[in-house]
Amino acid sequence: MLESVKSRTAIVVILLLLLLSLFIWYGSLSPAPDKGRFPGNDELVEDYERYKGKKVEVGGEVIETDPVMIEVESGDMTIELKIADLQERPEKGDRLTVFGTAGGNNTIHSKNALIRSSWRYAYMYGISIVGAVWIGLRLIGQWRFDKENLAFEAREEPLTVLETLSHLKGSDSDG
Numbered sequence: 001m002l003e004s005v006k007s008r009t010a011i012v013v014i015l016l017l018l019l020l021s022l023f024i025w026y027g028s029l030s031p032a033p034d035k036g037r038f039p040g041n042d043e044l045v046e047d048y049e050r051y052k053g054k055k056v057e058v059g060g061e062v063i064e065t066d067p068v069m070i071e072v073e074s075g076d077m078t079i080e081l082k083i084a085d086l087q088e089r090p091e092k093g094d095r096l097t098v099f100g101t102a103g104g105n106n107t108i109h110s111k112n113a114l115i116r117s118s119w120r121y122a123y124m125y126g127i128s129i130v131g132a133v134w135i136g137l138r139l140i141g142q143w144r145f146d147k148e149n150l151a152f153e154a155r156e157e158p159l160t161v162l163e164t165l166s167h168l169k170g171s172d173s174d175g
Helices: 005-027 041-046 119-142 161-168
Strands: 055-065 068-074 077-084 095-103 107-116 143-146 151-154
Touching (some): 041 055, 041 068, 041 077, 055 077, 055 107, 068 095, 077 095, 119 143, 119 161
Antiparallel strands (some): 055 095, 095 107
């Protein structure tokens, strides 16, 4: 176990740098259909013609339902694509992810699609916030931070929810 503050700090910095490098590495991957990485929003918005006849995977907001049209974004550029051969019926405002073949006239011939209703994002973020607050209260109630050793220590007697809330307001000096 790492005992010194310097070694703990060094390990945290190394792990954070490793995490950051994974984001950079993932962002540098180019399309490789043989490895399951198909051209997506960025590639089609930049040069749709290059990918005609090839398998693609794109996602965007449904802007029309008859015919189904989605708006695909990449940075500050957008392109409108018609989705053909779609089995499902999305509603305007839904988020549609399509796997299919790029055809002429900005048309994607769908082989598979996933529809996510717009309300699901509000639910997802709302429930995530509730969960994060609950976990935060549990952590504060059962653990304390030792500033001298830069370590978390279990409380001898866990705080109740009310004690945790009053602790957050600064009325508790237990750390």
